Every structure is written in C-alpha cells, then in structure tokens.
Amino acid sequence: MAGNPSKADFNIQKNTVLCSKTNQYLVEDILGCGGYGQVVSCKKLGTDETVAIKVVKQSKYASGKNEMKILKAIREFKSDKSNIVCFLEHFDYQxxxxxxxxxxxxxxxDFIKCKYFVPLDVNEIRVIAQQLLVALNVLKNMGVTHRDIKCDNIMLVDHVLQPLSVKLIDFGLSTRTYNLTNLRFKQPLSYRSPDVILDLPLDEAIDMWGLGCVLSFLxxxxxxFPSGSEYETLSVMIKLLGQPHDTLLTCAFSTDTFFKCVTGEFTHSWLLKTADEYVKDSGEQIVLRRGVYSDLNSLDDLQNMRPQAKDPFEKADLLSFIDLLKQILDINPSRRITPxxxxxxxxxxxxxLSGATNSPYVTTSYKKMEKHPETEPEVGESTPPGPSQSQTAEESLDSGKNKADKHSLPPVPNSDSAIRMQRRTYFGKQT
Incomplete structure (x- = not known):
C-alpha cells in the first residue's frame, strides 16, 4: 500500500465506466467521499437506470465485504419490505x-439542514419512526446489529415524489449481534448509548438508542445530547433520564472512569464525579457548554419546546410521542423498548387518535400514514432465521429496483443568522 500510493489513493472521476461481470455503469456524479471511499451516481448502460455505487478504499476492503454479506442476507430475508437500501450486486474495479x-x-x-434546522411535525416523525422500527425489527430478527444508527445513515427515497419515505443505509460496521463484545467501534457522541460509554455487554439495544437520538433530532x-466529551454526554443523560441502577454500574467496566464509589456500613453506591473530579482523575480537559438540554430537566419537558397545540388530539399525540421516546431512550438497555x-x-x-373524525390534525395524520402502510402486523418477538436461510442468502444474487434522478433541494443554508431567523419563526423565544 505505502509503495503504491496511486492505488491507495484511487479516486473515481466523472465519465469513468465501472464494469462488473454483467453490467457497465457510467459515473455521472460524485455523491460523497469519506474514510470509507466514495459514493458515485451512475447510469447503467443499456437500461439508463440510475444507481449508486459505493467504491470502498483498499484499506476498508474487509468492511466492504462485510457490508455486502449483510445486505445480501437482508435481501434474502425480507426482500424490499425492510426499509433498508436495496443491494444490487458487488464487483471489483481496479x-x-x-x-x-x-x-x-x-x-x-442534510434534509433538516436544508430546512434551516426547523424540525418536523410530530405526525411526520411518526411516519419516519414506523419505517425505521420495521428496519430495526428485520435486523433484530436476523440477529444483526447496525452499530451506526444516525441521521446521516438514513436516506429519503425521494423527497418530492415520496415525501417521508426513508431507508436505512451503510452496513459497513454491522455485525452479528453475538459478536458485539469483540468490537470496539464507538458511535458519534450525540448517538452513543450509555451502554457503550460505560462498557457494558452490548446487544441490538444500541441501535434503538440511536433511533431515539434520531427522533429527538427530528x-x-x-x-x-452534547458531543464534546463522554463525561459531558453521560452527565446530560443522567440529568434527563436518571442514573443507571447501582447493580448495572457495578457490572460495567468503565464505571470508575465517571463515577466514585460511596460506601456505607453494609452497602455501596455510585455517584457521578463532578467535572473537576473527572478532569483531575482523567487528565482530560472538558468544556461544559449550553445546549437544548440546558432547558430540560427530563424528557417530559420536551412538550414545552413547541408552541402549545390548540387541538387536544395534537397535544395527546405529542405526549404519546414523548412516551415512546422515553422507552427508546431508557438508560437501562435491558428495559429499552424493542422494535x-x-x-x-x-x-x-x-x-x-381513533374515533377523532372531526379533528383536522387526526385526519391529516392518518393520510400521512396511509402512504406508508405498515408491514404485516406482529404481536410478539420473532425468532432469528435458521442456518439454511443464511446460507441461501450468501449464495444468491437478485436484481434490485433503481430510482430515477432526483429533484433539486433548496440551497443548503450557509449563514448562521439565516438559520437563527428560521428557527425563531418556529420556536419563538425558545431559541
């Protein structure tokens, strides 16, 4: 690698033709670049279908193969009913x-950024939440954990033709759930669960935590949650959600980093270190900043972050959303709600909301959900697929659906004052 930088630093350019064994793809646009490599928009020659191709760096080759295996298994398990990006094929190019x-x-x-960070209505959040819960339920039933649930890894299908239709992407860090204890990747702090921060045994509950962070962002x-340091993030979690039970903290490997043990005659308990104590013990310099959490004492206070609803059913819907969010963001992973x-x-x-036929809010809410019907109703936990299912998924490759070219979005705001002006319009004095 070091002796061949041209290959190590390989970048796809526009008008390049990428060839698999059966198809040729003309690169029309560069959609994104990162530590993984590039994502390019391509036209499939012969059909003019538009596809996205993720070109993985040589140093991330193993991650690319892992993502391929997970996506193939998902395609075999639930086909196109999973609200997960459709996988078409894989191949090597140079x-x-x-x-x-x-x-x-x-x-x-980026979608919320294009809206000047003005949030979505609660009945719009429901539509997205339902689709993501379906996706996470598919993964849980397969025994797979995504490990990197965040807004950047949730894509709108087409914001004009299919408003609020979303799919989960980027499975490069995904793994079989039983293998989580052998991995050390940590999500971005704003999405990082307390289980990861405290180094507890992990399972797919970390994905549900990520979903809660996504929904609260919307x-x-x-x-x-803040993103300055793990201590700052954990202290805000405890402020809003309460402290993990002493038994849980006793089992965590990193409790001593953030807590001090208070012993009694026959008992002991854990107390979060002060900022000064944490800095002294860790040597890490931290800056405690103000954020949206500064105006909250619990998740119940979220209802005060919006103008008061005039429709009583809209108010009831907000309280129902907060109740779900509290169950998703349970600081104890074993109590966290499942998909x-x-x-x-x-x-x-x-x-x-049933029976509220005279409420415009309820009528609108039902119409929004009608465009995104739920998959077959389920009432209990499903069992993971058997070995034969997984083997079949590894062996088969199906064709997928392609999406047409997208319509242009409003320009991304690049002025802090413009963002503040838009947010004041929505929040009033809250911002």
Whole structure:
C-alpha cells in the first residue's frame, strides 16, 4: 500500500465506466467521499437506470465485504419490505471493492439542514419512526446489529415524489449481534448509548438508542445530547433520564472512569464525579457548554419546546410521542423498548387518535400514514432465521429496483443568522 500510493489513493472521476461481470455503469456524479471511499451516481448502460455505487478504499476492503454479506442476507430475508437500501450486486474495479445499490435522495441530517434546522411535525416523525422500527425489527430478527444508527445513515427515497419515505443505509460496521463484545467501534457522541460509554455487554439495544437520538433530532432540529466529551454526554443523560441502577454500574467496566464509589456500613453506591473530579482523575480537559438540554430537566419537558397545540388530539399525540421516546431512550438497555414493541406502541398504531373524525390534525395524520402502510402486523418477538436461510442468502444474487434522478433541494443554508431567523419563526423565544 505505502509503495503504491496511486492505488491507495484511487479516486473515481466523472465519465469513468465501472464494469462488473454483467453490467457497465457510467459515473455521472460524485455523491460523497469519506474514510470509507466514495459514493458515485451512475447510469447503467443499456437500461439508463440510475444507481449508486459505493467504491470502498483498499484499506476498508474487509468492511466492504462485510457490508455486502449483510445486505445480501437482508435481501434474502425480507426482500424490499425492510426499509433498508436495496443491494444490487458487488464487483471489483481496479482492485477497488464496489457495491451497486439503489439510488436514494438525501440523508435526514442534510434534509433538516436544508430546512434551516426547523424540525418536523410530530405526525411526520411518526411516519419516519414506523419505517425505521420495521428496519430495526428485520435486523433484530436476523440477529444483526447496525452499530451506526444516525441521521446521516438514513436516506429519503425521494423527497418530492415520496415525501417521508426513508431507508436505512451503510452496513459497513454491522455485525452479528453475538459478536458485539469483540468490537470496539464507538458511535458519534450525540448517538452513543450509555451502554457503550460505560462498557457494558452490548446487544441490538444500541441501535434503538440511536433511533431515539434520531427522533429527538427530528423533533428539536438539534441533537439532544452534547458531543464534546463522554463525561459531558453521560452527565446530560443522567440529568434527563436518571442514573443507571447501582447493580448495572457495578457490572460495567468503565464505571470508575465517571463515577466514585460511596460506601456505607453494609452497602455501596455510585455517584457521578463532578467535572473537576473527572478532569483531575482523567487528565482530560472538558468544556461544559449550553445546549437544548440546558432547558430540560427530563424528557417530559420536551412538550414545552413547541408552541402549545390548540387541538387536544395534537397535544395527546405529542405526549404519546414523548412516551415512546422515553422507552427508546431508557438508560437501562435491558428495559429499552424493542422494535416490535415500538411498532405496537400507540404512537405508531395511532390507537389514541381513533374515533377523532372531526379533528383536522387526526385526519391529516392518518393520510400521512396511509402512504406508508405498515408491514404485516406482529404481536410478539420473532425468532432469528435458521442456518439454511443464511446460507441461501450468501449464495444468491437478485436484481434490485433503481430510482430515477432526483429533484433539486433548496440551497443548503450557509449563514448562521439565516438559520437563527428560521428557527425563531418556529420556536419563538425558545431559541
């Protein structure tokens, strides 16, 4: 690698033709670049279908192969009912591992940014939440953990033709859930679960935590948890959600980093270190900053972050959303709500809104959900697929659906004053 920088630093250019064994793809645009490599928009020659191709760096080759295996298994397990990006094929191009995927539109973070960080309505958040719960339920039933749930990894299918339709992407860090204890990747702090920070045994509950952080971002237009340091993030979690039980803290490997042990005659308990104590013990310099969490004492206070709803059913819907969010962001991972139970929560089923035929809010809410019908109803946890299913998924390759070219979005705001002006319009004095 070091002796051949041209290959190590290989970049795909426009008008390059990428060839698999059966297809040729003309590169029309560069969609993104990162530590993984590049994502390019391509036209499939012969059909004029538009696809996205993820070109993985040589140093990330193993990650690319892992993503391919996970996506193939998902395709075999649930086909196109998973709200997960459709995988088409994989191939090598000049020693670069390539994944051909359906062409999607824009990720949730950039979408909210284009709206000047003005948040979504609660009945719009429900539509997105339902689709992501379906996706996470598929992964849980397969015994797979995504490990990197965040707004950047959730894409709108087409913000004009299919408003609020989303799909989960980027499975390069995904793994079989039983293998989580052998991995050390940590999500961005704004999405990092307390289980990861405290170094507890991990399972797919970390994905549900990531979902809670996504939903709170859609509601606030800002991240609920700070991203300066793990101590700062954990202290805000404890402020809003309460401290993990002493038994849980005793089992965590990193408790001593953040807590001090207070012993009694026959008992002991844990107390979060002060900022000064943490700095002294860790040597890490931290800056405690103000954020949206500064105005909150619990998640119940989220209802005060919006103008008061005039429709009583809209108010009830907000309270139902907050209840679901509290169950998703349970600081104890064993109590955190599962995807299937989330799908059966009244906020998703809209049971609390049934019969309100005279409410414009309720009518609009039902119309929004009608465009995104739920998959077959489930009432209990499903069992993971058997070995034969997984083997079949590894062996088969199917064709996928391609998306047409996307419509242009409003220009991304690049002025802080413009963002503040838009947010004041929505939040009033809250910002």
């Amino acid at each position: 020693n670069q591992f390539c994944l051909a995927l359906e062409r999607l539109d824009i990720n949730l973070h 509601y606030l237009g800002r991240h609920l 299937i139970n989330g799908l059966n929560h009244e906020f998703i089923t809209m049971k609390h």
